Amino acid sequence: MHKMTEKTLAEAFAGESQANTKYQLYAEMARDEGRDNIARLFEAIAYAERVHARNHLRALGRKMSAAENLQDAIDGENFEVQEMYRAYLAVAQLQEEKAAITSHRYALEAEKIHAEKFAQALQAVQEGKDIDLNDIYICPTCGHTVENAAPDRCPVCGVPGSKFRRF
Ligand SMILES: [Fe+2]
Numbered sequence: 001m002h003k004m005t006e007k008t009l010a011e012a013f014a015g016e017s018q019a020n021t022k023y024q025l026y027a028e029m030a031r032d033e034g035r036d037n038i039a040r041l042f043e044a045i046a047y048a049e050r051v052h053a054r055n056h057l058r059a060l061g062r063k064m065s066a067a068e069n070l071q072d073a074i075d076g077e078n079f080e081v082q083e084m085y086r087a088y089l090a091v092a093q094l095q096e097e098k099a100a101i102t103s104h105r106y107a108l109e110a111e112k113i114h115a116e117k118f119a120q121a122l123q124a125v126q127e128g129k130d131i132d133l134n135d136i137y138i139c140p141t142c143g144h145t146v147e148n149a150a151p152d153r154c155p156v157c158g159v160p161g162s163k164f165r166r167f
């Protein structure tokens with residue numbers, strides 16, 4: 001593929017991915033305001049943006065085996081942990097931006113665990129298996145990620161474990 005075309009697809013994928021997440025969050029906000037039809041409109045169009053994101057990813061022509069996707073995920077999470085969020089956190093601390101310090105710290109802590117989990121999964125695939133995986137619990141406030149059972153309180157942000165979402 002031509003470099004320029006590849007760049008347009010990668011940028012379009014990033015944009016549609018962001019729109020998908022943004023519209024899902026906007027749907028939650030509309031629902032909190034009691035505007036259910038606006039919420040539904042955001043959800044429907046979020047799904048359409050996801051379809052566009054998938055098509056751009058396919059058009060990029062990457063092979064998409066679980067092993068390759070896991071490696072891509074590990075690389076992304078490790079970059080966030082080792083470089084991106086460390087640097088973002090430093091900026092937020094330098095500028096004494098409390099909300100930014102908190103949101104970067106929450107992400108930094110969770111991404112460490114995500115990188116580990118994906119690495120375990122990749123190892124299983126390389127051994128020709130699926131990963132042995134019990135229920136996964138995610139903190140709705142900070143994204144803290146645990147297997148098996150939710151803790152009494154989130155060790156990162158202190159939210160009660162009963163609020164965790166199970167997958
Ligand atoms: Fe992550």
Ligand SMILES: [Fe+2]
Binds near residue numbers: 139141157158159
């Ligand atoms: Fe948390």
